[in-house]
Amino acid sequence: MGKKTRFLALIMLIIFIGGYQSCDWFTPKTDTPPDTCPSWDTDCDNISNAVETNSANSYLGLDPNSPNANPSIAHGYPCNGWIEKALNLVNSGTGYYHYLGTDPIDTDDWGVLHLINMIEGAGREWYSNGYTPPKIGVGDMSKGNAETQEFGGDWRPDHKCHQNGLEVDIRYVRNDEKEIGLDIGSADSIYYDVDATIALMNFLIQNGSVTEIILSPYAGIQGEVVVEDTTGKHDDHFHVEIEDPDGTGN
Amino acid sequence: MRINKTKASIGFIFCLCLLLVFTLIINADRNTTHRAYVYSIDSKGIHRLNTKTNEEKIIFDTAGLYKVSFSLSPSDAIIAVLITERGVTPPGEHDYSILPRNSLIFINPEGKRIAKLDDDVREYVWSPDGDKIAYITGTYREGKMFKTTGVYIFDLRDGSKKQITKDFPHPTMKDYIGGGYDINWAVHDSNIYIQEFEPLGGNYRYNTKTGKTEKVPYKGIHFSPDRKYYLVLLSEDSPHLYVTATNQEITEQVTSRFGYLPQSWIQDRKHHMLAVKVDYEPSALDSIGPGKPKVWKKVERKIRQKTYFVYDVEKDQIIKEWTEK
Numbered sequence: 001m002g003k004k005t006r007f008l009a010l011i012m013l014i015i016f017i018g019g020y021q022s023c024d025w026f027t028p029k030t031d032t033p034p035d036t037c038p039s040w041d042t043d044c045d046n047i048s049n050a051v052e053t054n055s056a057n058s059y060l061g062l063d064p065n066s067p068n069a070n071p072s073i074a075h076g077y078p079c080n081g082w083i084e085k086a087l088n089l090v091n092s093g094t095g096y097y098h099y100l101g102t103d104p105i106d107t108d109d110w111g112v113l114h115l116i117n118m119i120e121g122a123g124r125e126w127y128s129n130g131y132t133p134p135k136i137g138v139g140d141m142s143k144g145n146a147e148t149q150e151f152g153g154d155w156r157p158d159h160k161c162h163q164n165g166l167e168v169d170i171r172y173v174r175n176d177e178k179e180i181g182l183d184i185g186s187a188d189s190i191y192y193d194v195d196a197t198i199a200l201m202n203f204l205i206q207n208g209s210v211t212e213i214i215l216s217p218y219a220g221i222q223g224e225v226v227v228e229d230t231t232g233k234h235d236d237h238f239h240v241e242i243e244d245p246d247g248t249g250n
Numbered sequence: 251m252r253i254n255k256t257k258a259s260i261g262f263i264f265c266l267c268l269l270l271v272f273t274l275i276i277n278a279d280r281n282t283t284h285r286a287y288v289y290s291i292d293s294k295g296i297h298r299l300n301t302k303t304n305e306e307k308i309i310f311d312t313a314g315l316y317k318v319s320f321s322l323s324p325s326d327a328i329i330a331v332l333i334t335e336r337g338v339t340p341p342g343e344h345d346y347s348i349l350p351r352n353s354l355i356f357i358n359p360e361g362k363r364i365a366k367l368d369d370d371v372r373e374y375v376w377s378p379d380g381d382k383i384a385y386i387t388g389t390y391r392e393g394k395m396f397k398t399t400g401v402y403i404f405d406l407r408d409g410s411k412k413q414i415t416k417d418f419p420h421p422t423m424k425d426y427i428g429g430g431y432d433i434n435w436a437v438h439d440s441n442i443y444i445q446e447f448e449p450l451g452g453n454y455r456y457n458t459k460t461g462k463t464e465k466v467p468y469k470g471i472h473f474s475p476d477r478k479y480y481l482v483l484l485s486e487d488s489p490h491l492y493v494t495a496t497n498q499e500i501t502e503q504v505t506s507r508f509g510y511l512p513q514s515w516i517q518d519r520k521h522h523m524l525a526v527k528v529d530y531e532p533s534a535l536d537s538i539g540p541g542k543p544k545v546w547k548k549v550e551r552k553i554r555q556k557t558y559f560v561y562d563v564e565k566d567q568i569i570k571e572w573t574e575k
Binding site: 180221 | 546
């Protein structure tokens, strides 16, 4: 082999080795997820294992061992819309619990993936930063029925909005560690923890594209996305709305 | 002496007319009548301040109560005190087993109890003559509208109670709990107006003379004293203002001027509102740079001055203005 040929062969070998290192199609596929997947989402599909194994979501056929695409779509607007293939929030998770009020189980806690991820992500941060107890009290999201697969839509007279899976109501944080209701317009306002509630709101903002927080003037909180409601309707909870992840008008 | 009967009759009629005019002037605007007492509430009680002597007295003890509010009858003769009892959540549970519940107590300006309503009163309104209240009963539901159970009239003169409506079934939404969620006893016709929550087709009017309930085409029920306009106060978004004759919304006419919509009418038989503009001292947190958290503890701002406006909705004009510092 001449010098030129040996030189060219060497160059091609270097290129080949470099390609092998960088090209995925050289890497044999396996079903083992990468080591970087978090413990709550072992298939790295951005849908938590808890949501994928929640029996209320069984109609979607989600697999915690294999990546699934986000099935949920918010149609229309929060006050005039519905949800396609909504996801149900697990009733209790790291750092949060869902309270029913007078609603039957799994009828009032449906939403799009981004809303659920916001709640779960805030719950993990709430827990890891030592704020529990109490856990975050999560209330109404959108209505839904797994049997009929009807999700969202008109929810009057309970709510005018909460129609397309982008909104959630959350209890104000108590300073006595109790995981029960709190009306900050009542004498029980002495149990209101404003600093913890501010931390909670900022965890929600960090974990979701929050566009609005509606709260009571008694909350003593202000901010870029905050709107005060003086009617008293938000004295026992604050309302969080996120941006429509798939855009409006669909 | 002979009395001229014709002249006497004319004189008598003239005196009657003078008396009538005099009476009308006296009653023309109750808001300018000096009030004998002014009332306020705090965690200790309902306080009555004598405006002549400056003497203050607690006429109702609120210490230890969960939630209390009050309102005065149109003549200030009776005070209605709405009391909420705290609900109960069992240990280890997250939801109420016993819901918060309301009752309504009526007292006179000396604090003497006149009557009590144990019905779970959610909304109530005084009759224009102050002898009765119309009220909505319902069950508390955390985080959402109460469950309505009926609309009633309670007569304080004899303690009698009468149900005027129960529910309004919805033509297509089978799970909808149709019923009253807001109520108003209109000054212009003395009838009771009942609003559904975000109604689809309109609201209801109970005719106090005939006892009949009928649907009305208005989106709201809080009419101006002359009935030309009405406010929608029961809504998950901001209050709204409409022209009664056309149902045309004109909210922005007011909000563009004052930044908000006042939620009541001045009771002067016209269509005037009282708006307030508050000027605050500048605060260091007025401008927030990037990188800061998006919510923070509210800073109590010092008020520099308050300006009050009497606004004529029809003329779209401020007709009176004054400032307090």
